[in-house]
Amino acid sequence: MTTLRLRPEGPADTGPVRRVLTAGFARPDVSTPPEVGLVEDLRGTDAWIPELAMVAEYGGEVVGYALLTRVHVRDDGGSAPALALGPVAVAPHRQRVGHGTAVVQAALDAATELDERLVVVLGDPGYYRRFGFTRxxxxxxxxxxxxLGEPWQALVLPASTSGDGPVPRGEVLFPPPWSKV
Structure with a gap:
């Protein structure tokens, strides 16, 4: 029986992740979707958190991907760390069987274990609501x-050792690679 394996991305996954992103975001008007460049540009920056770049592997093949990277929430008193979810992709031949949900949940669980507090995403509210995201x-x-209204969403992760302090409010500042998508 083949099972789904969820794990952080490793050095050997760069090519397979690129293929999943390219297939998952394929459009007739571009040869390489901007989401591919986003991931490649984020690797090696201060925003990259290796434990939060998650792959879904099925039958030895990388079939899904979910990335959480560092962003900051700026308010009058300074800034607080948060995470941005995306891109999320599943190889077309493995879509609609739960791999996307599984890899996103694995990334969110890993963020919770790292005591992260807040995740933002731009995406389909009907999809991300299942994880607890709200406007x-x-x-x-x-x-x-x-x-954009409803697609701009956030999720407060369960507090662990970080306590139940206030959730950051203010302007979410994304690292420069995000400006290309």
Whole structure:
């Protein structure tokens, strides 16, 4: 029986992750989707957290990917760390069987274990609601995508050793590679 294996991305996964992203975000008007460049540009920056780049492997093949990277929430008193979810992709031949949900949940679980507090995402509310995401603007979070309404979402992760302190509010600042998508 083949099972799904969820794990952090390793050095040998660069090519397979690129293939999953290229296939998952394929569009007729571009040969390489911008999400591929986003991941490649984020690797090696201060925003990259190796434990939060998750792959789903099925039958020895990387079939899914979910990335959480460092962002900051700026308010009047300074800034607080947070995470951005994305891109998330599943190889077309393995879509609609739960691999996307599994790899996203694995990334969120890993973030919780690292005592992260807040995750933002721009995506389908119907999909991300299953993880507990809600409208980010209602949480006092803004970004270049705030004007899109419901797709701009946030999730407060369960507190562990970090306690139940206030959730950051303010402008979410993304690292430069995000400006290309």
């Amino acid at each position: 980010a603007d209602r949480m006092g979070l803004t970004s270049p995508w705030s004007g």
